[in-house]
Amino acid sequence: MNVAGDWYNELGSHMRMTTDPLGGIIGTYVSATGHSAGPYALVGRYETTTRPGYGTVLGWTVAWHNDRSDAESVTSWNGMYLDDGGDERIYATWLLTTVATETNAWECTTVGQDTFTRQVPELDQAALHIRLGTLSEPADHPADTTAMPTR
Ligand SMILES: O=C(O)CCCC[C@@H]1SC[C@@H]2NC(=O)N[C@@H]21
Structure with missing residues (x-):
């Protein structure tokens, strides 16, 4: 096996990589x-020399600008x-840099780690958002007058 194909990380992100024999990687994230929002192009490289008992090193980059959004x-x-033995993994450290002025350049880069597997996540999007804390509590129902302030 090699790094080509579909991968999923612990956040529920999905990437698809296509490789060439010279170490090139292209794909979507x-x-x-x-x-x-939606898919973004990725481009990377992997080391083509393989050694028994060793992993394969690789790197790839995504610019978060597509036809739907631009996170800069x-x-x-x-x-x-x-x-x-068939249990494939990619352990990767990432750097995310967001546009900033020179004054704020000190805080423009975040570092983190992702683990990618071939396992399709079971959580649906709503469950993912709740787990990640990106959904707020439900608003009061407009017909629920007990929740309205009295005057
Ligand atoms: O918010 C942005 O500026 C663009 C999206 C960044 C998503 C990050 S990249 C590292 C980490 N791994 C993921 O799969 N998503 C987040």
């Missing part, structure tokens, strides 16, 4: 979180592809 940010992941 759909993030389940952040200021993003870029994420680059660097990490390792491992295939433990």
